[in-house]
Amino acid sequence: MRRNNGGNYTNPCLTMHQPWASLLIHGIKRVEGRSWPSPIRGRLWIHAASKVPEPETIKAMEEFYKEIYAVNGISDLKFPENYPVSRLYFIPYRISLQKFLLRAGCVEVVGCITCDELQRWEEMPEGVRLEGQTDYCWLCEQPQKLIIPFEMRGRQGVYNLERKIYEAAVRGLRPMEAPYPIKFPLPDPKDSFSLKPGSLEPGTSKASKLGISSSLSEAIAGARGAASQFLTEKTVESFVVHETDSSVSTRTRNKSKENDQNVDGSSIN
Numbered sequence: 001m002r003r004n005n006g007g008n009y010t011n012p013c014l015t016m017h018q019p020w021a022s023l024l025i026h027g028i029k030r031v032e033g034r035s036w037p038s039p040i041r042g043r044l045w046i047h048a049a050s051k052v053p054e055p056e057t058i059k060a061m062e063e064f065y066k067e068i069y070a071v072n073g074i075s076d077l078k079f080p081e082n083y084p085v086s087r088l089y090f091i092p093y094r095i096s097l098q099k100f101l102l103r104a105g106c107v108e109v110v111g112c113i114t115c116d117e118l119q120r121w122e123e124m125p126e127g128v129r130l131e132g133q134t135d136y137c138w139l140c141e142q143p144q145k146l147i148i149p150f151e152m153r154g155r156q157g158v159y160n161l162e163r164k165i166y167e168a169a170v171r172g173l174r175p176m177e178a179p180y181p182i183k184f185p186l187p188d189p190k191d192s193f194s195l196k197p198g199s200l201e202p203g204t205s206k207a208s209k210l211g212i213s214s215s216l217s218e219a220i221a222g223a224r225g226a227a228s229q230f231l232t233e234k235t236v237e238s239f240v241v242h243e244t245d246s247s248v249s250t251r252t253r254n255k256s257k258e259n260d261q262n263v264d265g266s267s268i269n
Contacts, residue, residue, distance in 0.1 A: 011161040013045035015154035016104070018083040019058050021048040025105040026080050027143040027178025028065050031118065033134030038112035041192040044140075045161055045169070046104040047154050050085050057226040058083060064223035067216040068127040069180065077179055084149075103149040105173060107140040110184050111195025119210060121200060128182055129210060133220070139184040139195065144173040 014032075016024070023029035025046055062079050069077050084103045118124070118132035118139075131137070150165050161169070187201075188194035212220070 009040050009158065009160055011043070011045060011166045012040045012158045013047055013155075013161045014158055015047040015049050015156075017049045017051055018053045018085055019061050019080075021046050021104045022080045022083045023061065023065065024107060024140060025143050025145050025176065027176050027181070028069075028077065028079065029131070030128055030140055030178075030182050031131040032109075032138040032140055033115075033132070033136070034138060035135045037136045037197060038109055038138045039158055041109055041111070043106050044109045044138075044158075045106045045166075047152065048083075048085055048103040049154055052085050053083055060219075060222040060226040064219045067213075067219040068130045070127075071130065071216070072125045072127040072180060074127075074180055103146065105143065105145040105176075107144070108142040109138050110141050110192075111139040111186065111199075112197065113137055113139070113195065113200065114197050117197065117200050123185070125180070125182070126210060127180070130212075130216070130220075133224075136197070141181075141183065143176040143178060145176050147172045147174055 020029065024032060065079075066077055069075075113121075113136075115132040115134055115137055118137045119129050121129060146169055150169055152162070152165050184195060186192070186194050187199050
């Protein structure tokens with residue numbers, strides 16, 4: 001089993017809503033935005049939650065990525081044919097399920113910096129810098145898709161995959177060809193945690209202001225709208241996060257709202 005240097009994680013996993021999960025696994029999404037810094041480096045398994053995305057949400061996110069890729073001259077961006085959700089069968093959303101499917105795959109988290117640092121990182125293509133729209137930006141490489149889904153339950157935050165699920169899943173990964181592969185260089189190649197908030201030298205992080213066209217501005221606004229819609233739904237539905245269909249205490253809900261505001265839909269990236 002793989003052991004990451006942060007905390008007690010061996011095979012860390014993160015539950016994400018669609019379409020964000022598939023966009024990350026297909027290598028289109030290169031930055032995962034959160035309100036808290038990444039506790040791990042290395043492989044991060046992605047579990048697609050069971051909430052079916054609205055067509056408007058998918059359209060908004062695809063338009064956002066079309067625009068930021070166009071900044072770097074890529075106009076033939078190919079999106080996933082579908083955005084599968086974590087269900088064993090086609091069952092109405094409000095029916096409680098005991099098990100869910102690990103349907104997505106994994107990425108390598110190579111660093112985590114602040115939004116301001118990413119947007120000022122002149123070494124990075126402008127499209128990548130435009131992905132930085134949240135407090136902390138988890139920098140992801142080497143997307144791999146899981147060919148065969150596995151039964152499991154999602155949880156809140158970063159959690160460890162069960163050993164039996166990991167041992168089966170690791171044999172069914174297929175590398176994905178990203179449309180614009182990016183390598184995020186480490187300040188210290190010998191230290192996997194060297195790319196962290198505050199680690200970029202002032203000279204490296206000083207960049208000209210990002211140019212934003214009217215169409216890009218509209219795409220960013222649309223993506224933010226899609227993200228805030230998810231957060232509103234979680235507020236109304238008692239903060240049902242990460243597809244744990246069991247009841248959640250009021251204290252846990254409040255903590256979730258305070259500490260995990262960027263759960264797959266509360267941020268656009």
